[in-house]
Amino acid sequence: xxxxxxxxxxxxxxxxxxxxxxxxxxxxxxxxxxxxxxxxxxxxxxxxxxxxxxxxxxxxxxxxxxxxxxxxxxxxxxxxxxxxxxxxxxxxxxxxxxx
Amino acid sequence: xxxxxxxxxxxxxxxxxxxxxxxxxxxxxxxxxxxxxxxxxxxxxxxxxxxxxxxxxxxxxxxxxxxxxxxxxxxxxxxxxxxxxxxxxxxxxxxxxxx
Amino acid sequence: xxxxxxxxxxxxxxxxxxxxxxxxxxxxxxxxxxxxxxxxxxxxxxxxxxxxxxxxxxxxxxxxxxxxxxxxxxxxxxxxxxxxxxxxxxxxxxxxxxxxxxxxxxxxxxxxxxxxxxxxxxxxxxxxxxxxxxxxx
Amino acid sequence: xxxxxxxxxxxxxxxxxxxxxxxxxxxxxxxxxxxxxxxxxxxxxxxxxxxxxxxxxxxxxxxxxxxxxxxxxxxxxxxxxxxxxxxxxxxxxxxxxxxxxxxxxxxxxxxxxxxxxxxxxxxxxxxxxxxxxxxxx
Amino acid sequence: xxxxxxxxxxxxxxxxxxxxxxxxxxxxxxxxxxxxxxxxxxxxxxxxxxxxxxxxxxxxxxxxxxxxxxxxxxxxxxxxxxxxxxxxxxxxxxxxxxxxxxxxxxxxxxxxxxxxxxx
Amino acid sequence: xxxxxxxxxxxxxxxxxxxxxxxxxxxxxxxxxxxxxxxxxxxxxxxxxxxxxxxxxxxxxxxxxxxxxxxxxxxxxxxxxxxxxxxxxxxxxxxxxxxxxxxxxxxxxxxxxxxxxxx
Numbered sequence: 090x091x092x093x094x095x096x097x098x099x100x101x102x103x104x105x106x107x108x109x110x111x112x113x114x115x116x117x118x119x120x121x122x123x124x125x126x127x128x129x130x131x132x133x134x135x136x137x138x139x140x141x142x143x144x145x146x147x148x149x150x151x152x153x154x155x156x157x158x159x160x161x162x163x164x165x166x167x168x169x170x171x172x173x174x175x176x177x178x179x180x181x182x183x184x185x186x187x188x
Numbered sequence: 189x190x191x192x193x194x195x196x197x198x199x200x201x202x203x204x205x206x207x208x209x210x211x212x213x214x215x216x217x218x219x220x221x222x223x224x225x226x227x228x229x230x231x232x233x234x235x236x237x238x239x240x241x242x243x244x245x246x247x248x249x250x251x252x253x254x255x256x257x258x259x260x261x262x263x264x265x266x267x268x269x270x271x272x273x274x275x276x277x278x279x280x281x282x283x284x285x286x287x
Numbered sequence: 288x289x290x291x292x293x294x295x296x297x298x299x300x301x302x303x304x305x306x307x308x309x310x311x312x313x314x315x316x317x318x319x320x321x322x323x324x325x326x327x328x329x330x331x332x333x334x335x336x337x338x339x340x341x342x343x344x345x346x347x348x349x350x351x352x353x354x355x356x357x358x359x360x361x362x363x364x365x366x367x368x369x370x371x372x373x374x375x376x377x378x379x380x381x382x383x384x385x386x387x388x389x390x391x392x393x394x395x396x397x398x399x400x401x402x403x404x405x406x407x408x409x410x411x412x413x414x415x416x417x418x419x420x421x422x423x424x
Numbered sequence: 425x426x427x428x429x430x431x432x433x434x435x436x437x438x439x440x441x442x443x444x445x446x447x448x449x450x451x452x453x454x455x456x457x458x459x460x461x462x463x464x465x466x467x468x469x470x471x472x473x474x475x476x477x478x479x480x481x482x483x484x485x486x487x488x489x490x491x492x493x494x495x496x497x498x499x500x501x502x503x504x505x506x507x508x509x510x511x512x513x514x515x516x517x518x519x520x521x522x523x524x525x526x527x528x529x530x531x532x533x534x535x536x537x538x539x540x541x542x543x544x545x546x547x548x549x550x551x552x553x554x555x556x557x558x559x560x561x
Numbered sequence: 562x563x564x565x566x567x568x569x570x571x572x573x574x575x576x577x578x579x580x581x582x583x584x585x586x587x588x589x590x591x592x593x594x595x596x597x598x599x600x601x602x603x604x605x606x607x608x609x610x611x612x613x614x615x616x617x618x619x620x621x622x623x624x625x626x627x628x629x630x631x632x633x634x635x636x637x638x639x640x641x642x643x644x645x646x647x648x649x650x651x652x653x654x655x656x657x658x659x660x661x662x663x664x665x666x667x668x669x670x671x672x673x674x675x676x677x678x679x680x
Numbered sequence: 681x682x683x684x685x686x687x688x689x690x691x692x693x694x695x696x697x698x699x700x701x702x703x704x705x706x707x708x709x710x711x712x713x714x715x716x717x718x719x720x721x722x723x724x725x726x727x728x729x730x731x732x733x734x735x736x737x738x739x740x741x742x743x744x745x746x747x748x749x750x751x752x753x754x755x756x757x758x759x760x761x762x763x764x765x766x767x768x769x770x771x772x773x774x775x776x777x778x779x780x781x782x783x784x785x786x787x788x789x790x791x792x793x794x795x796x797x798x799x
Contacts, residue, residue, distance in 0.1 A: 154486050156526075440680065574763065602693070
């Protein structure tokens with residue numbers, strides 16, 4: 090399957106993402122999930138970004154709401170708009186999972 | 189200080205408990221916090237129960253609501269009623285902290 | 288469209304949030320959804336408990352007696368009664384130290400024939416692949 | 425009773441939950457609480473950000489522009505303006521890789537004299553010991 | 562174009578998942594898609610009209626009406642609303658009330674489902 | 681006896697922290713203590729009368745009225761209520777509405793404060 094996963098929390102209370110597999114997987118960071126795109130807790134990238142074979146996106150509105158400029162995010166992550174997320178859902182992926 | 193700490197979550201998103209000190213500390217497990225009194229994740233007691241110099245309580249109503257009989261809880265933890273919690277707050281401790 | 292498969296995935300414990308319970312009530316609603324659908328269409332739900340969600344399936348819940356609220360156990364049993372598949376992830380039970388005899392395995396007292404199915408995450412993954420939509424709670 | 429000290433402790437990030445913001449608005453309300461109190465009584469609040477709560481203090485928040493909602497930054501600055509102490513735990517900033525120049529350090533543009541205080545957890549512990557009541561968010 | 566159904570279960574104030582849903586719906590409609598929205602759990606807090614638009618609080622009533630005007634179908638869970646004391650006469654104009662089977666039925670024909678089942 | 685003030689910020693349905701608060705207040709009153717309760721944030725969902733008592737949902741209106749009858753003072757945050765569309769005429773009998781300073785003032789004389797500032 091082609092799966093778009095939404096993460097909206099910084100402290101996650103599930104480990105579903107780590108276990109799920111997809112032929113094509115995108116992780117879209119929204120809400121407090123965007124902190125995964127920028128914080129380096131203990132000097133390290135968020136473990137979320139180590140999910141292999143995955144493309145990462147972060148909603149720029151939610152980054153900027155929290156005082157994070159898109160220029161400062163991890164190079165693994167692409168800043169996207171609401172319109173971009175619509176295209177990802179409708180064109181690039183078939184199913185969604187808001188964890 | 190004499191501090192009664194309330195924990196109502198199983199997956200905690202704070203680490204305040206680990207860092208706080210009190211001359212006398214009680215941890216009262218309520219809501220989903222009661223799982224700390226019984227679950228042994230990976231075969232081990234919940235790390236919450238390793239807080240040194242602390243007395244542990246769990247609300248029996250909340251244990252039983254979740255299908256846990258008070259007889260099965262960790263011997264470190266004492267099952268208490270709502271009335272007991274009132275006495276703990278009003279008589280045994282001076283301040284409370286609902287984390 | 289014919290029969291459309293849905294997978295309801297409960298990842299979090301009961302009673303702290305209403306949503307695990309709403310997973311069950313929404314899945315049960317598939318039974319009456321036909322009034323809104325074209326002839327021949329239907330939805331076929333499966334409810335699976337993974338991660339800390341397996342805590343929803345511990346038996347003996349006294350929520351009605353103590354708080355006057357229908358227990359999640361009772362919703363699970365009603366689901367079995369209407370033949371809705373209830374799956375529980377075995378690896379997560381093991382991790383949390385839960386054994387099958389602590390869990391809701393059936394609703395025989397209600398006359399349900401279907402039993403809870405204890406499955407591996409690999410089985411759940413296969414189901415995720417095969418359904419049309421995923422609904423995580 | 426005289427002056428009663430309160431400590432508001434914010435442990436969680438902004439915007440996912442209303443409560444971190446309510447910590448600030450409640451603390452600010454101490455200014456007008458006298459109408460309900462006896463002559464000579466007052467409440468003296470301090471707001472401290474610990475753990476992931478320090479994320480509330482990152483500067484440049486665009487919540488009003490993007491979502492039409494007052495930013496937590498704006499509430500923090502209003503607090504400084506009325507001389508309400510705002511403390512931020514240094515160890516947690518270090519852990520999350522945040523430097524002082526990324527944080528709200530003052531509200532000079534509003535004319536506030538008070539500045540944010542970056543403190544150690546040991547200082548916060550001392551304050552916990554000395555206040556009458558603790559309010560965790 | 563295609564059809565997107567969004568199910569939301571998060572509360573009105575605080576989590577901002579409702580704000581997210583309305584902004585996403587807006588963007589989808591702007592691209593010519595049809596959008597359906599289902600509100601259940603604490604998200605039924607949208608089903609009470611007369612909410613004051615304070616700047617401190619998320620306020621989605623205006624945006625919602627705009628989207629209904631652009632053809633978005635929005636339905637709230639009737640039982641969830643009644644349990645919170647929101648009755649038929651409290652419902653904002655253009656919003657429908659139905660039982661959960663409305664949402665289940667929508668999943669059959671919709672091209673995509675975004676189910677926000679957490680806060 | 682002594683005075684206990686409980687501040688609650690959790691939502692009506694789901695978290696059960698409101699159910700906890702009312703049961704704790706009940707137990708405290710039974711032991712002769714005076715209880716004050718402050719509802720803010722999503723806990724103002726108690727400030728809407730006419731909630732249907734479904735068995736699937738927490739329902740605290742009856743218990744609340746009983747406790748008010750036993751002398752419990754209960755006040756909700758006025759702004760939090762208005763933002764959610766709950767007006768003066770929606771307020772259950774015996775419940776007061778005030779701004780946050782009411783709660784702050786209560787902390788001065790109360791012997792104990794239990795502040796439930798999370799879900």
